[in-house]
Amino acid sequence: MNAINAITIALSKGRIFEETLPLLAAAGIVPSENPEQSRKLIIGTNRPDVRVVIVRASDVPTYVQYGAADLGIAGKDVLLEHGGTGLYQPLDLKIAKCRLCVAAPVGFDYAAAVRRGARLRIATKYIQTAREHFAAKGVHVDLIKLYGSMELAPLAGLADAIVDLVSSGGTLKANNLTEVEEIMPISSRLVVNQASLKMKRDLLQPVIDSFAGAVQ
Ligand code: AMP
Numbered sequence: 001m002n003a004i005n006a007i008t009i010a011l012s013k014g015r016i017f018e019e020t021l022p023l024l025a026a027a028g029i030v031p032s033e034n035p036e037q038s039r040k041l042i043i044g045t046n047r048p049d050v051r052v053v054i055v056r057a058s059d060v061p062t063y064v065q066y067g068a069a070d071l072g073i074a075g076k077d078v079l080l081e082h083g084g085t086g087l088y089q090p091l092d093l094k095i096a097k098c099r100l101c102v103a104a105p106v107g108f109d110y111a112a113a114v115r116r117g118a119r120l121r122i123a124t125k126y127i128q129t130a131r132e133h134f135a136a137k138g139v140h141v142d143l144i145k146l147y148g149s150m151e152l153a154p155l156a157g158l159a160d161a162i163v164d165l166v167s168s169g170g171t172l173k174a175n176n177l178t179e180v181e182e183i184m185p186i187s188s189r190l191v192v193n194q195a196s197l198k199m200k201r202d203l204l205q206p207v208i209d210s211f212a213g214a215v216q
Contacts, residue, residue: 002070002196006049007203010069011035012057016188019095020073026214027207049203061087061191070196070204076186077165080129088197090208091190094215100129102181103172104161105154110180113160114139123153124163133163133183151175 002008009024011017013035024030030046035054043052055063060074061082073093074082077100102122104110113120119140124130127143134141144159151171153159165186166172166179190211197204 002067004199005203006051007071007200007207008069009050009052010055010060010063010072011052012060012074013054015096016057016073016075017054019188020093023093023095023211023214027210029207058082064191064193067193067195070193070200071207072191073188074191075165075188076184077126077129079189079191081126083128084191086194088192088194089189090192091212091215093188093190093211096188097186098165098167099185100126100163100183101166101179102161102163102183103151103166103177104180106176106178108154108160108180110161120161121159122161122163123150123159125150126163129183130163151177 011020017035021031028047029050031052032044032046033040035043041054043054045051053063053069057074058078058081060072061079061084063069064072065086075096079089102110117140119142121144122130122134122141123144123146125146125148127145130141130143144153146153150162150164153162154177155175161180163183169179172178190208192204192208
């Protein structure tokens with residue numbers, strides 16, 4: 001765990017960082033730099049006892065699980081894949097909203113393929129969540145793990161369909177894909193290291209309460 005009298009918050013760059021700023025402000029915390037401009041991975045704040053570490057979105061739960069960060073903000077998609085061991089998830093922050101979907105090339109009759117009991121090749125970063133989803137529906141799938149640009153997989157002949165996050169739908173449209181099934185709505189959650197919450201409740205609880213008050 002980190003210093004007993006200080007808080008470390010794990011955030012990812014981009015949308016989560018931007019949408020977390022108002023929540024931090026509600027807790028009286030203002031980061032001293034923007035990670036988009038600075039290449040620093042540890043960012044101070046106006047509070048000498050609070051710092052932010054900038055990590056990949058999928059690494060946020062790991063930093064918090066092992067106590068390298070006391071708090072973190074991660075998408076539900078990331079938390080489902082991680083499994084959530086060692087983490088409290090006290091708040092849905094309702095930020096970085098999108099949905100996890102199955103998408104396929106326009107013209108591919110996904111529903112008919114499922115009805116026929118066809119074995120589908122699905123490319124995704126979300127192997128665990130996709131496996132559970134298709135197993136629950138009794139759909140036969142071969143899952144292919146990718147780390148990015150899932151939209152390319154059906155176009156290049158790697159897969160029949162993908163499981164990916166969709167927000168505006170613009171990326172699917174630009175690649176002649178269409179959403180064929182919504183798996184679940186996604187938003188970002190506050191995660192808290194369980195030992196930190198016990199040992200540093202005086203420091204952490206006010207921050208958690210301020211976040212809760214600021215959630216739209
Ligand atoms: P859009 O074109 O607005 O539907 O956005 C889709 C692209 O942005 C896909 O590549 C997604 O993986 C990514 N994306 C959308 N929403 C999120 C989010 N909340 N967190 C991370 N990635 C996202």
